[in-house]
Amino acid sequence: MAHRTTPKATPLPWEMAKSFQLQVVKSCCDWAFSDISQPDSAMTRTVGIYSITMSPVLNVVLFGIDELGHKFHFQAILKLYDRRFGERLRMCLGEHVPHTAERELAFQSFVRRGMMDRFLRRREEVPEGEETQRPRGKKLEGSINLLDSPDTAQYFEVKGVILERVPGYPLNELPTSPLAPSNMVLWPGIVQAAVDAVHEVDSRGVLNNNCAPYNIVVNCRSHTPFIVYFASCDFKELLIQRWKDTGRMDDDDDPEIEYWEEVVTANNEGAIGAAMTARLRRMKGLELKIRYPNSQKILEDTKKSKGIESTKDRTGSSGWKIMY
Template identity: 25%
Template sequence: MIVNILDEGHPENRMFLKLYDRRFSERLRDTFRTNPWTKDFEKEYINAVKTGAIREFLDKLHPIHSFEREAEEDWNDGEVEAFLCDQVRQIFDAETAVYDRLRDIQGEMVPRLIARVKLAISLPDDGNSSSHDHITPVTRDEVAEQLDIKGVLLQYIDGFILSQMTVRAPRSDWQSIVDQAVAVVHAVGDRDILNEDVGPENFLIRPDGYGSYQVLMIDLGHARLRRQNESDHAWYNAKLAQGEDIAVGGAMRKRLAKYEGFELRFEVSERYRKLVGLNDDE
């Protein structure tokens, strides 16, 4: 969502607002095969927030790894919404942590993170919520944590995504644009980040008006930092298995193969194969 900041003294009035809102996250709902959001779902969720049932549900969800798998089919609509809320919070936490790690290349290879924001949602007082004697009433902070919608203000990039390159940029620039995208993947990885959602749709291309382009990676919610106790061997294997550069360079080479007379030059990095100790024929 593009927004304008009503502050004459702010150097960049136009920004991109990204809200982590379970209600309208079609991709998240498709991933977990849940139904589209409805007002009835929201009523059940809000009622469960009021009674404290959501807190009890999340207390079971987090420490018991098998709880999600074993109990998912028995969840009511309010619990499904609570699960989705928990998922988008994890995406928010992951994305902001990655942006913090990439502070030195913000504005160059990823958009600048300008601010974390919160959309406060008031708890309706309809007088009809049920209560359970065995559940302690929730605090105002707990209600806010379960209802408020987190978000980020990002630098607005006026451009197009990499998958649109063939209709937005001349053929003579395709190679250099893809090369930049692969270089961004490597730069992000060099900062101990593993991105599980890399592809042509995750890169913005900004023309500078003089025949050159800036390539920036976006949508970092499915990336993670290297864990504190993650061994070199485990990390190298994770990076090798993910194949982030292939997800961009390889994907674009396949897409561009249909254009007669053009062949994208792309070589898979051997860095993590060598670090893991694999030979070329393995």
């Protein structure tokens, strides 16, 4: 009996020491960290691969000539939004489904037949938590000979973000990293700064759903913590709209109060401060005294300013029951 061979997974196109070209299509800020004017394009060489969980994150060297004719050469972080790779991104019913040439043909056929817009509309309409089944159909064979249109070309592009590289270590490695300051007197200030940064992000309407010490990098020179992971975030306006659409939030509910109730429930400051306090106590016998930003007081003050009593009893997204 002939055994069916397993399709070969697509190899990484940006493997170590390999060069490829980037086109810079938009800049949301200046290139101050590289001391150059924004170029139209740049050659890129991979010098390290950090992770390929949800999105590929690469340590790269960019080089080329900027718009003023100056040569540049600097190191940066390149985060790619590549549908072909990502262990968590390509999970289906608990199973990792690697990208293959056969699956690429199926995807291209799907897009070029005009099915993508319909799929995305349906994806947005499906309520959260609705069960899905693995699609069953005929095996796709042969090659595709259809022309790309402006409407379909976007689905074959690989976009990404160039970020400043922070030389340092994850916050959770503060007690073990050789890059961390040897003087433990500095450690409480580093953790406190991370807690304050998390609260600042929450206050600006960005609620991080995966707030953890390993998603914060500490600059080993300035000891400044940087939050580097925002893939699992909710924006306040979109969060409120989703609550309205799903019936969780009534028309007479106040959006600002609802958001701060979610902030208190998520307790991102505690996810950093409490975790690091326990870790440093256990590993180094160091006791931290974190000054937590009082999100609960902000919530209560917001309610008082609107003449609302603090009598709401609900279960937040984290599963903890909160009494107000």
